[in-house]
Amino acid sequence: MTPALQLGRRIIGVLFACLLLAGCSALKLGYNSLPQLSYLWLDRYLGFDDEQAPQVRQALEELHRWHREVELPRAAELLARMEGMAGGELSAQQACTVAEAVRDRIEALAARAEPAVLRVALTLQDAQLERLAQRQARAAQEFRREWLQGSAAERLDRRVEQFEGHAKRLYGRLDPAQRRLLRERLQAARFDPERILAERRRRQADTLDTLRRVRAQADDPAEARRMLQGLVERFDTSPDGAWRQDARAMREDNCAVFAALHNTTSADQRQHAVQRLRDWRADLLALSVSP
Template identity: 35%
Template sequence: MNRLLISALILLLQGCSAIKLGYQQLPTLSYWWLDSTVSFSGPQSTGAKQAIDNLYQWHRREELPAYAELLQRASQLSAGPVQAEHVCRIWTDVQSRLDTLMREAVVHAAPVAMALGPRQLSHMARHWESKNEEWEKEWLQGSDSERLQRRLDKALERYRSFYGELNPAQISLIKSQLAQSPWTAEWGRQDRQRRQQDLLSALQRISQTVLTPAQAEAQLWGVWQHWLQPPDASQRAVMESLAQRTCENLAQLHNTTSPEQRQQVARRLRAYDRDIRDLIKP
């Protein structure tokens, strides 16, 4: 379920050729990722592949047109100066689409979750431990300045894929934004582990209790809701602050860009729109 969400987001951020190729390979890539996480048995593997394919077919038919409309709006918005509320409005619509995706995803994921046993859940826990070690090596090691530099390198890579080369003042602005962000590697690790535990606990309840498919769906939907709105008030406050800061930071950076940089963004978004519309065609 989480992998499908991440893949959908990546479609909005990758190069044009990658959208077509990546989306068409999404069922296979999603299954490989899930299998590496839980290590399906034979019958479980068949059910997982069918669930992924059903979700993919639904998404291509029902959701891609809405993505194309969002890209058109973003392209028009990028042509001139923007305000934080404009960016947040786009993100709110993206979030709505993700909620719709996850509503459908839990329907297909529930039978797969109900078939998991202790061996798969133990494999998942060990897999996450290994991945968490890799994450900590990347984000927690080194001095504060070294950590900030790694975050800056990642951010610049993303921004350059849209705007092209950035000038020194823009790079300095992005570095300042990161330094002032409420996100820290320590908080990131805590939030990552929280999400993992939310999902693992739900899967354990599903596997250890006699539930109907609707009850299993409710358990998975609850995980998604907790990911977005943590029960802990302090965690929730950080997430809300991060969302607002993201809108403000993107608007601030965009308003420093040159006409050429804005044209590049608009061209990229229009190309994404064309690729998605090609995928919609029967």
Template identity: 30%
Template sequence: MTAPSVQRQPATVRRVAVLLALALLLGGCSTTRFAYQQMDWFAAWWVDDYIPLDNRQDARLQADVRAFRQWHCRHELPRYDAWLADLESLALQPPIRETEVAHLQNRFFKALDRLLARIEPGATRLLSSLSDAQVIALGQAMARNQADKREELLGDDPAGRRLARMNERAERWLGPLTGEQRATLVNWNQGRGPITAIWLEGRGRWQAALMESLEQRHEPHFPSQVRLLLSRDGAARGEAYQTMRADSRQALAGLVTDLVNQSTPAQRTHLTREIRQLRTDFTALSCPAGASAAAG
């Protein structure tokens, strides 16, 4: 299986965090290994698409990403394998309970918290080193990207697009869906309301908060501002976003529970195969020099 083409698009510092957090979850055969081995290059490429870096900034960024990858390989990869093993065990024993899915969900978000905390020093160094021209370029790039996202996600029938995306994701893990599962997805989608618009509004608030904080990037309190921006509490994105996120997380746990409980033996075989392939990819990953595959 060949690696898919990478969509070239700008990325905020938080998007870089997500890249580093989820590069391993691109899914499928050599794709996972390719993404992990090329993490240094991907991160520098995406950041540079948002901010034209000078040579010193680029070298510092790549050094930070290499250090991150060493830490990630040593401390996080074993956790991922254990998480996937628990996911496989749960999925193979329906009926499952929503509380069990929520527990796995919470473990995933805790892993994301660790990743965001780990990149915080590097993100602070990069942002505090920006020139006025680079800050202006960042603001312009984020505005363009936000406009593109709004056009992409809030065009004709955003709820229909959301349902299509979720159907695609469900089929990626379960294979062809049954009529009952498709009806479950329709019911889930009807209860979500204007979550895409709320997400975009929160995203815009976050970008505005980042630009405001950059006006004080040379002040002693700037690192605490970056910490707030990188946290998942959603404070910078507004109350509507925070409420939507909490509701969506609970609704997603319920959806996953229903889809697994409605799954056929063939679908569970498909899901097991996907999970085991991802675990195999993790096992096959080579760590950077100086990193051990054992958790520390």
């Protein structure tokens, strides 16, 4: 994954994690701390030197200001769409449109971050790229421990627990029938952690190779930018056609699982979801105009 896309996912992830805490004060604290949190996360991967550090901090502050002014209102619009959908029946296709909208916001954030990423990429040293490789290897090991070790039943338990945790934050407590349905649908859904890990490793190797080639283009910034853009395109559309089909199938199955669960929810659970989404939207709009 490119540094820009990684950062975009990280920022969106923190934002939605704060939303799931369902408290405006927690949201404000988490969101206002994003430049510092993002810097610490990036620094763990690259170990910025004394010249790079202030550039990165300034770029993150500028990105945060833009995100507050431009992207928070768009996130609020997405929550309004979800609120309108939450009160009725839901199709798998509708669920996937929400996931695609989130992906669009990540890509917009990554595009905004691209010039700053390029400036830093041109200054990376061998030791920093080696540090990045080590962090990538550690992340792959963590994924393997979580999703490739243990029995199939244990891995299914983890998926059910993860999915149920998200559902409970939206709908409140699930009843036994809903938990059974969730387990049955997830057991039938396509999920191939070996293929996921293989694609992650391809992206990691591609990222390292591209950053090394970008660094060699210090005298030709236009070519360096083209290289970074190509990396983003290969992340968005993998050159592995079989993976593209597998990934699409897994996304569609996840959307179908969520829609099936939603369609079993009671009137009270749907009202709980509507109110939760309404509260989150209000929090985002307030935060977008008031740091």
